[in-house]
Amino acid sequence: MLVGSGLGLSGMAAGMAGTHGLWLALSGALLLLVWLLAANLLLAKQHPVVPAVTPGAPDEAQIAHHLLLDASPTPLVLVAGRTVRTMNRAARRLFATDDRILPPPTPLFDRDATHLRHAGRNWRTDRVEVGDRSVVALIDIESEERTAEACASAEMIQVLGHEMLNGLVPIVSLAECGIVAAEARDENPGLLTEILTTLARRAEGLRRFTEAYRELARLPLPLRLIVSVEDMLNDLARLFASRWPDVRLSVDIEPGLWVEIDRDQMNQACWALLQNAVEAIELGDASSGMIDIRASMDDNVLTIEIRDNGPGVPPDRVRGIFRPFYTSKPSGSGIGLSLARQVMQAHGGTLTLISPSPAIFRARVPRACTSNDGVLADRV
Template identity: 75%
Template sequence: MIGALLVMIWLLVAMLLLLRRSQAVEVVPSGSPDEAQIAHHLLLDASPTPLVLVSGTTVRTMNRASRLLFASDDRILPPPSSLFDESATHLRHAGRNWRADRVEVGDRSVVALIDIEAEERTAEARASAEMIQVLGHEMLNGLVPIVSLAECGVAAAEAREGDSALLGEILTTLARRAEGLRRFTEAYRELARLPPPLRLTVSIEEMIDDLARLFASRWPGVHLSIDVQPGLCGEIDRDQMNQAIWALLQNAAEAVEQGGVPSGRIDIRATAGDDVLIIEVADNGPGIPPDCAHTIFRPFYTSKAGGSGIGLSLARQVVQAHGGVLTLLEPFPTTFRAQLPGAAALYGTGSVF
């Protein structure tokens, strides 16, 4: 009887313990925060962009891409010093250049590393495809009438009683079309074979004054206003920069003339700030339509009658070769801004060319 009583007491205690455990277990419903966190973690891990978490002096990987990049499952040792600099926007790791996009989360930072070289390769491939498309279009547009005129010339030559003047007219038109195609090819070669800039300390004021004299002889009816910071110099290739600024001035003058502006005006301004040379060219022409703003720098694109579509593309290529950027600051009034590294205000010191 004592044994049976002990067994009954043991069973009762066991049942009470099981009852308490069942009450303590929390059933997780569908769509709960736990499942949402799991889904979020899976999406984060599948992201192709390396993500790292910066907390104090510790850097940890956050997804598969960052673990592969830094060959670490958790802490990154040693961490790149650029990750601790909140003002740093780029870093170099594993032989590649990365752009660091930072998001502050409390006292920690989540940094996304963007492969700049991959972006550049994509942009180059897109630019090459556009260039091939433009070249193919222009070459076909030039060759089709040449072929047609040549066939007409052959037919006129074979006709025994044909008009001899007609053959001469056909050949003249044929030569003119062939010459136009040759000029297009030369323009493309000029754009594609731009040499590296030869940097020297150049007086920006003297360079723009020289351009102003040429501008006055070419467009006497357009007023050119010049505002250059006194003693401003830049480390540039003067010949190439002359060509780039002249292309901007020519673009502005043609816009003013073709826009029918009664009192055409172009403003050119040059200043320096934080070792950066800034040159702006603005005009009071009709402006650039919003749907054309993204295509104006495309090679051989032009909206002007008789335009080659080379000037703005060449100007941007020259500025980029100097490590700078050329942008359309405002579509109306049309304002272009070139920013180039290496500028200073010199007052009678140094060698200036």
Template identity: 40%
Template sequence: MSAVFSVAVRLAGIAAASLLVAPVWQKGFYATALLIACGGLGCAASVIATHRELARRALRLEPSVVSPTDREKLRNRALLDHAPVPLLFRSVDGSVHAANRAARRLFGTEDRLITPPPALLEALNDRRLPSEGRMIRLAASSGGTPRVYALSARHGAGVGGIVDYLALTDVEAGFNAAEAQALRDLLQILSHEIMNSLTPIVSLSVTADELFAELNPGPAHALVQEALTTIRRRAEGLDRFVRGYRDLARLPAPELKPIELGALLRETQRVFEARWGGSITLELCLPAVRVVVRADKGQVEQALLNLLNNAAEACQTQAPPRVQLAAELEEGSATILVRDNGTGVDPALREQIFHPFVSFKENGNGVGLSLARQIALGHGGSLELESPEAGTGWQTVFRLRL
């Protein structure tokens, strides 16, 4: 705007000089007329110079700081980094490289994978496997529980020094959901068939036991009574066992509502202490800030009580027995930890303990941990057994993510 005003002033000066020079000269003021003429010529020269400078700027071509080739590379890298799926490529020398941000984060490298995971190399080198849908289990370089990835590979024919293009799709959540659904279907069928046969057996054993108790005692009365009582007790125990698995198979979808995590854990602590009294010490560790999560309060409380009761049973022979219930914030999501100072879990059994029908406790039915994991999966989370924490005294650590 100031440049336009300056040009207008100069043009006005030129016009004024043109109108005043002749009258002033005719009146004999020659010096003044010359000054006015010089001023007008100066304004004209200034306007011409400004016009030429603007024309030169309009025609001047600014040199590009980034060459077209480099610009294309930067654009391609930005697009790759935007992809949430880890992308890699293998060079002709056999080395594997991270191609985008997701891959660099997963493997903790800026380019070349110094020590590629054996599972990844094995899947790449086994040409018998299909190029799509190969399932491998990988752990992030930062640690944590390994997750299941679907590996997709395409041959690059050596173009640009690349022989394979690789993509890793995290299918852990879908894999767990499919496994949970298959388990529920199996349990539903088994519990239905067993209950159909077991229910009349329980009813008849109770009736026989009660009728025999009313008969006059004879020589074999005590033996028969004991046999009937045993049959009744075992039939009722088996009935409770099957009903537990039927409830697991019928676990409803969670009703997600906002709940305050601290209040939920304090209420769970009260239920735990009502059962265990002062025999087991339960430490409660809450985050410094108020945390609200969307969850099914009843289901999450049931999962936590299953974990806490297992922890209490595992550590009651220790001196002193200790159980901890803690909450943490992990990358914006809530995590609940249940720790105990018991004997720990054999590393070879880390995954088996979550399988239904599997229990390493006396009179255990293998429902508690399996149900807790099903509840976690139903909330879109996970339940994992972590390695013992050295120097803390905690031998067993369960991490529940919501």
């Protein structure tokens, strides 16, 4: 009886923790559930008893099972043949039924379907096959997106507040020193000028940070046109050679690649990746610096890889490299990689670090146009 009650209470605790986003509490409740189930099985093996219940009455395990399902905030449905039934309270509330769902959403019968739209919301379908039946969990995509946006906003505010505070504290201190120096300028006439010069320099640094933040936060929507990847990367190579003549840049482009992108934004993203590679090389032996950039098309997806022979990304910094204003380089701004990833995401693509040493970044842009029709090319 105690084990069954514990199962029920643990299930309810897990449901409440999941609803309120208390992930640590959710993990603890789930671990307790596993322990209680194991203990229940062990007791059943050691002391088998015939339950004194009336025929057809649910036992403790069934009650705990139903309590756990009902406490889950994720709608669960059972698909059997052409019939779909609700499995918990969240599903009954979503489909406004106590049992069968009529009419059932068509994507629930498609084992390859991953999404459906119902009640004006988009849902991701996570499916588990149990024989000829399927248990489908419906994940609220919009809720996930809101949670991700809230986390990103909180992180951005934290970074912004940290950087602003770091910039303002010395400015306030210098201003106070300037007041003291102004009152005693006869004793040291050059001190006030020195303080004001330092003050101006720190204020300028804070202004540059604010401009960089505004640039990152106001990335416009891509203006897509048909672009030759070869022309775009060759132009970047010429600019690179004039900017960093001592670093060798190798360009390998699959011929005949045409994509529908915002060329200015993509140039900016690729340039940020190249600059990041140069800054990494400068941490080592810059005289032997080499950067490779490769572009290819696979399954109608443009892939651009940039690698360098620098010291690589330290393991403890891999997770933070795309974070805004995060940098480990003396001359880095912490903007380039974050901005490059935003550009790729705005194009429906991705930017990932596929190897920390040697550092290899891979940008992928889907729905690329493979046509090199002259009329389309004239639009560039």
